[in-house]
Amino acid sequence: MAGFIRNSIGAKTSLLVSLISFIIFSALVSISSYMQRSSMMAELDKAMTTTSELVQLSIEKPMVVGNDAGTRDEFRFLSEKYKDMTIYLTNFKGNITYSTDSHTERKDLDAVVQNETLSGLAARALKVNTHESAMLEYAGGSHFVRVVSIPNASACHHCHGASQPILGQMVVMQDITPTVANIDFQLYENIAISLGGLLTLIAAVVFFIRRSVVRPLLHIANSSEEISKGNLNADLVVHSDDELGILSRNLGHMVDKLKTELGFSKGILDGMTTPALVVDTSCRISFTNPALLKLVGHSGNPADFVGQGVGEFMFNESGRETLSHQVLANRSSIVGHESTFTNRRGEQVTMVVDSSPIYDLDGKLIGAFTICTDMTEVRQQQALVQEQNKMITHAAHAAGQVSEQVSSASEELSAQIQQSSAGADEQRKLTADSAAAMTEMNASVLEVAQNASLAAESASEAQRQAMEGAKVVDAAVHKINTVAEQANMLKQEMGELGRQAQGIGQIITVIEDIADQTNLLALNAAIEAARAGEAGRGFAVVADEVRKLAEKTMSATREVVSFVGSIQDCAKRNVTATDRAVTLVGESTELASHSGQMLHTIVGMVESTADQVRAIATASEQQSAASEQISRSVEEINIISSETAQAMLQSANAVADLARLAQELNGIIEEMRRG
CATH class of the missing domain: 1.10.287.950 (Methyl-accepting chemotaxis protein)
Known part of the structure; x- marks a missing residue:
């Protein structure tokens, strides 16, 4: 699988698009969830702040005058009015004095609501003047808590004295389990919709990439492979006006120019009437012509001798060192070397050999080019x-x-x-x-x-x-x-x-x-x-x-x-x-x-x-x-x-x-x- 992905640009592109889309989707979902929760918390905090202020205002009037019955009536009204809300009013020791749940009165808040977050907020509210909110999991549900300190105002000194700066605290707890569930449902719904959109987007992008990018690239790659094997007639054209189409046409023009240049060079070599020979760096024949075959005394076509060693071709000795070996070894030309040998037909042949190394455009040695001039008749005339x-x-x-x-x-x-x-x-x-x-x-x-x-x-x-x-x-x-x-x-x-x-x-x-x-x-x-x-x-x-x-x-x-x-x-x-x-x-x-x-x-x-x-x-x-x-x-x-x-x-x-x-x-x- 890893090898397929490594060797396939389509698989790489699809995997990359999927990973990027998944990462973006996860980031968007996380940001959306966080923003929804933050917005919910801000709204709840705002609502709870308003509620706590209203509750405090409603109970403040009877409490100021020491009307205990009026205070209880207010808490009873609140318990009947807001079924999802529980309100606790404690003294400076954390003992509940008033509550919408009368069974919890005269009990410590920590004993009634066993939650570390709330305990921390309550303890801090009894020490300093605090107005804080928090969301906590309690009794199998989600609750939003607002803790407000009740300072010892001058109006309260007639009942409570002035020794305690904080007389107590008011804890307002609202059950937000349905709201959280609704938010979670909306979140999951959004995730599902986004996931469906993501999959659709990935499929569309992958389809587009495979159709518009991968398929043309695969066509160009297959055609270029055919060209590298020597088939210069391979079709490189991609019928589009985008960059890939331009690339394919440019490659086609390049191949046409290469065909022209190769045909021109091949025409020059094939049209040479002077005996000629081209060898690679291993001193094996890559080109020769009929004139050299006639001079050496061979029969057949020049293509039959491609890949044969020069020593075997010229002298029927595979291990013999020739001028081509010397040119490749010394990387220098040899000009005007005259030699006499007996060819394959048993004829004494005198020739003058000129040989030079061949380099590519990067200066790398790629072979040697040799021209042989038949001087037999000239020497006979001499x-x-x-x-x-x-x-x-x-x-x-x-x-x-x-x-x-x-x-x-x-x-x-x-x-x-x-x-x-x-x-x-x-x-x-x-x-x-x-x-x-x-x-x-x-x-x-x-x-x-x-x-x-x-x-x-x-x-x-x-x-x-x-x-x-x-x-x-x-x-x-x-x-x-x-x-x-x-x-x-x-x-x-x-x-x-x-x-x-x-x-x-x-x-x-x-x-x-x-x-x-x-x-x-x-x-x-x-x-x-x-x-x-x-x-x-x-x-x-x-x-x-x-x-x-x-x-x-x-x-x-x-x-x-x-x-x-x-x-x-x-x-x-x-x-x-x-x-x-x-x-x-x-x-x-x-x-x-x-x-x-x-x-x-x-x-x-x-x-x-x-x-x-x-x-x-x-x-x-x-x-x-x-x-x-x-x-x-x-x-x-x-x-x-x-x-x-x-x-x-x-x-x-x-x-x-x-x-x-x-x-x-x-x-x-x-x-x-x-x-």
Whole structure:
């Protein structure tokens, strides 16, 4: 019973109303009874005072003159007139001298009326002048007594002398039993009526309270219990315009706002494409999303994993400590932690984890929020870039070797061309000597023939040197073509590197879009939480933590973008340098081909010179007299020798340019190595 009263506001209210009503009723009845009795006593005292004064006046006249018979007649008249009244007149000793009951005369008042209250009043009235009244129970009834002292007045001295200040007392007793009974009846009647009214009032008040207060409160309590269990669609509305109706509507509005805020927050969490995880203070999952299930390698719905430990969820080890344990233990955020693990599908996964503690509006720790960024593909792209860099370094090394070979071949070709040029100069000098000796040819044809033979030998040697130079140039052209092929391969590899870096940039762009969207959603959540007031403070904390994690994700993404941009810039510079190397190699090929053509021309010229020298020798043997014709032939030989020397000089310049281009190619390759 006590438990029911303690747990029921209706029982408490009914009991409280009943107790208060009973206390008020008892107080009113007591006050009413007291006031009735006080009023009755005042009226009786007033009436008895008047009666005693009248009695005293009626008996005073015969007593003053000493008329004993007249005094007795007055008492007899009073006894007949007032049946409910008894009057005693005593002397100063308390002995009854006159009475409406003649049988009590000459007896002591205490013996006749045995009552302590009356005895006390009578004793006091004989000592001092007293006019007192009292109510007493006597002879089975209620009596009202008036005791009046009779002082020894001067008019009484002739009979009683002046020795006693109080001659006696008059005691007037009235039987008020019917009056008291009537008053008691009225009192009981009033109590019964008041009790009936009290019960009616209590029933009406309890009915009103239960109907207007308890029933709506019970409805609100039951609905709030449903809401506390998660049923936000419970009906809180009380159809009234009083405070309870306003309270129910306010609670309904609050629940609607909570539904809106919870729906907004749930929408943010459900709409996140980034793998996310929320745990309670026991490090058990209270929220996750499909993105994290996919990353970890789980199948099923996120709701299937609510309540599971983080260690068991992530690593299939229930007792394993995770970053969420550290965040809850240290109450501090962990940002940018990178780890690699094998998921449930056996795949190697690399992720960056950002985790922060979550507090309620009172600063109490309620859990932790974690965002996981999948960096597996980024790390794979980085490894691919490193492999491409190795390939570029290898190609640059091979191109450097080819460049060194081209430079060495160019130097050798330059030396041979210089040697051919020296032979051509020597030939020109010999031809000049032959021209000078033409004036003496008539004198010594044999000397001319010998000089012609020497010229033929020099031409043969020049032919041989020119043919060697042509072979060297052909080899240089072959090597330069090899360099061109390597440079083209390098260009293709650098282009592939640029495309891979561009792919990384596209992935980073997607991550930036996700982070921007998360930041925007968190900002909207914070605005809505601020509008919700106190009801939205919990969601403001979660939204603020989401916004901070999104900003950290954006910062990390910007760093990755910077690194990828550096890779792209380096790849572009390498592609540009490779294009320049290809261009220079092409120019070198053209120059080397031109040098080969010039050398072949030189060979033809040297062959023609040899034939002409041999013709000179034959002519000198056969036509010693044709000096004029020989002179012209020598002049032609001199011209051809000059042209040969000039062609050799051009070949030397071309070879020098080829050597310089080879050095430039080597410098470009070194720059690629450093880049």
